[in-house]
Amino acid sequence: xxxxxxxxxxxxxxxxxxxxxxxxxxxxxxxxxxxxxxxxxxxxxxxxxxxxxxxxxxxxxxxxxxxxxxxxxxxxxxxxxxxxxxxxxxxxxxxxxxxxxxxxxxxxxxxxx
Amino acid sequence: xxxxxxxxxxxxxxxxxxxxxxxxxxxxxxxxxxxxxxxxxxxxxxxxxxxxxxxxxxxxxxxxxxxxxxxxxxxxxxxxxxxxxxxxxxxxxxxxxxxxxxxxxxxxxxx
Numbered sequence: 456x457x458x459x460x461x462x463x464x465x466x467x468x469x470x471x472x473x474x475x476x477x478x479x480x481x482x483x484x485x486x487x488x489x490x491x492x493x494x495x496x497x498x499x500x501x502x503x504x505x506x507x508x509x510x511x512x513x514x515x516x517x518x519x520x521x522x523x524x525x526x527x528x529x530x531x532x533x534x535x536x537x538x539x540x541x542x543x544x545x546x547x548x549x550x551x552x553x554x555x556x557x558x559x560x561x562x563x564x565x566x567x568x
Numbered sequence: 569x570x571x572x573x574x575x576x577x578x579x580x581x582x583x584x585x586x587x588x589x590x591x592x593x594x595x596x597x598x599x600x601x602x603x604x605x606x607x608x609x610x611x612x613x614x615x616x617x618x619x620x621x622x623x624x625x626x627x628x629x630x631x632x633x634x635x636x637x638x639x640x641x642x643x644x645x646x647x648x649x650x651x652x653x654x655x656x657x658x659x660x661x662x663x664x665x666x667x668x669x670x671x672x673x674x675x676x677x678x679x
Contacts, residue, residue, distance in 0.1 A: 491670070496673075499611075549665060561611075
């Protein structure tokens with residue numbers, strides 16, 4: 456069965472400092488993994504997606520994530536936080552042919568000036 | 569030219585009422601989904617349709633009934649609304665099991 460765990464419910468950083476949002480997955484087979492971002496009162500926007508083509512995945516707005524099978528992790532990073540990055544981030548995984556996604560609990564990112 | 573649209577955006581109603589939420593996508597996708605996001609922001613899939621055929625039906629009360637009149641539409645009808653149905657409902661679409669694109673959400677409040 457597929458499950459996704461986001462290790463931090465809340466991450467707070469200063470503008471210009473690195474961002475690390477952690478996600479672990481468990482799966483009995485090779486997963487497809489995603490990161491979505493949700494700004495207040497908005498829908499989910501896809502940041503990036505891993506589908507086994509490359510372990511380091513680059514997304515929009517300077518975000519990237521690295522798939523590490525040995526650690527069953529897919530952490531999201533950004534070298535330098537911007538105020539506009541403040542939002543909630545969801546890690547998700549899918550493993551069936553029907554596109555069923557399982558989401559983590561979400562991580563709220565706060566960016567201080 | 570919104571890709572996935574939902575109506576209404578906000579819905580406030582009384583317990584016991586019946587309501588519908590509509591979803592339309594203009595991406596040419598063949599698979600559509602309904603998700604529920606509860607007050608703790610936990611996102612859980614409810615239903616999925618592929619080419620108008622129900623393929624995912626999670627443990628959801630029978631009061632919830634999805635309907636897909638064509639590949640571009642997936643509506644959600646809820647009977648006898650309860651307080652616990654208050655949530656944000658997201659529609660999404662994809663081509664087969666590829667990347668899912670989400671609508672803006674419908675915020676349902678049951679009083």
